[in-house]
Amino acid sequence: MSHSETSADLVRHARLSGLLYIVIILCGLGAELVLRGPLIDFEDAVGTATAILAEPGRFRLAIAADLVMALSDAGLAITLYLMFHAFGPGLALSALVFRLIQTVLIVVSLMALMAACLVLTLTDAPADAASLALLFLDLHADGYDLGLIFFGVNSLIMAALVWRSGFFAKAFGAGLALAGVVYITGSSLRFFAPDLSSAFAPAYGLPILAETAFCLRLLLQRRVA
Known part of the structure; x- marks a missing residue:
């Protein structure tokens, strides 16, 4: 393959990656923070059930966004x-596999959201439907955090x-590395030290900034000289 062809491929893949990244960021944050998040209170099963039943379309739209x-x-x-x-063929393949595992875990966890919705909307819903639905919602959150590990x-890979390629400033590699540390730490705290999880939550702003910056950089990729 000629250098010009390699450069053209890089630009095409980079821009497509940037577009997909935008969709991921908007749908992910929109589903969690805008659509679903305001409906859920893990300390109030009845209140959560009432909120979801009041806006079932909004809850299902969050699932669609995910x-x-x-x-x-x-x-x-x-x-x-x-x-x-x-x-780095081995590194690139490893990154592909770990990202796809995360994707599978996210998709599987959506079944927990569907189960919560089903439990609440059954005509013969059990007396403890609200508590059962909240359990499914918590299971979804756990599945999401497992995927983030x-x-x-x-x-990190x-x-x-990014650091090795030379196509991007090393700051983008450092930002992705920091994001990886935050994701692994945050999810580990949720599973093994939940009392510290809330205090660590603001750190998730760092991955959002790092990934958004990398996304924009991909979109602005130009032909390599």
Whole structure:
């Protein structure tokens, strides 16, 4: 393959990756913070059930947004692999696998959301439907956090690939590495030290900044000289 062809491929894959990244960020944050999050209070099962039943369309829209996010994430895993496999085939394949594992876990956890919705809308719903629905919602949150552990590993590997490639400023690699550390730490705290989880929550702002910056950089990728 000629240098010009390699450059054209890089630009095409980078821009497609950037577009997919935008969809992931908007759908992921929109589903969690705008659509679903305001309806859920893990300390109030009845209040949560009431909120969901009052706006079932909003709750289902959040599930749809998460599904679009997962589909885009699978596509992004492939385009990033195509971009970076020349700079470390083993690393690029590892990043692909860890990101796809995260995607699978997110999709599987959506079943817990559907179960919560089903329990609440059954005509013969059990007396403890609200508590059972909240249990499913908590299971979804656990599944999401489990996926973030694998995504954190992916971020660390991607940081190494970005650093090695020479196509991007090393600051982007450092940002992805920091994001990986935050994801792994935050999810680990949720599972093994939940009392510290809330205090660590503001740290998730760092991955949002790092990933948004990398997303924009991908969109602005130009032909390599």
